[in-house]
Amino acid sequence: MAKFRLDEVDHQILDILIDNTRTPFTDIAKKLKISAGTVHVRVKKMEEAGIIVGSSLTLDYKKLGYAFIAYVGVFLQKTSQTKFVLERINEIPFVTVAHVTTGKFNIFCKIRAKDTEHAKQIIFELDDIEGVYRTETMISLEESLNDKKRLMHSIFKEL
Amino acid sequence: MAKFRLDEVDHQILDILIDNTRTPFTDIAKKLKISAGTVHVRVKKMEEAGIIVGSSLTLDYKKLGYAFIAYVGVFLQKTSQTKFVLERINEIPFVTVAHVTTGKFNIFCKIRAKDTEHAKQIIFELDDIEGVYRTETMISLEESLNDKKRLMHSIFKEL
DNA sequence: GGTGAAACTTCTAATAA
């Protein structure tokens, strides 16, 4: 694992790319008053260091008809079944995130569905997994995402 | 809101861009055996329709020293305080997502922190918000993200 | 480390089909 030490310039590059990954390097260069070559080298380094893992589109799932979000807490019969159940959970594409957690639940996941009916199906699928004792659902009425940029700013303030 | 009807080609374009937003349109064109101009027009249309909201980098927060993830359920004294509390919560940059939920909690959020000590601080901040009755924390021991691509495939199968 | 310029690749908009 490469040693990495991000400076103010790296920070600013990330800041711009976090908002729009297709921002031309020449634009970034102009803004930061450095050469496009430098931007290129810096980005490449951050990629090689594994800081930048990849890039992805942000899609509006509501417009695709998938407006329903819920969190489902999963209770297992035995903790030792965690790995097995997690593998089964990961086979359900509508489960977008799964966490092994301490606290109330053994596994905790987020699902993305079309509507309540569809969500019900997914939750039933989860319930049906061998080793799952019961589940507890929390339906999201409203999602508010904090800007990645703000987290980054806070992280960089401390680096 | 524009009417949108994505076909197989749009789907495949999204599929490629979801993995890497900087894939050159000419590469996409070659793969799909269409012209780069067509790719360009299609992407633009999806942006205008609001399907593609934006693009963002995926960063390795562990490498930045922020490996700690927890979910915090928030209980309010009165449901009517939801809006106010949500606003306060959104001021904490380490809270990356917040949901208003049905079920056990009133508000449910995800936090990203350096370590347990840092997480404790954030949770105390949450607890201190006026109107918050108490909180319940679940610490993530392991996160497994399902590929966005798989969700997309499932969505497209049904469209 | 960074730069600036050259060589190469890609984008984009207009035109044509």
Add this chain to the structure above:
DNA sequence: TTATTAGAAGTTTCACC
């Protein structure tokens, strides 16, 4: 709607600070 094309723009490398 899609394809072509040519000028504009962006990327990447490299010799030189």
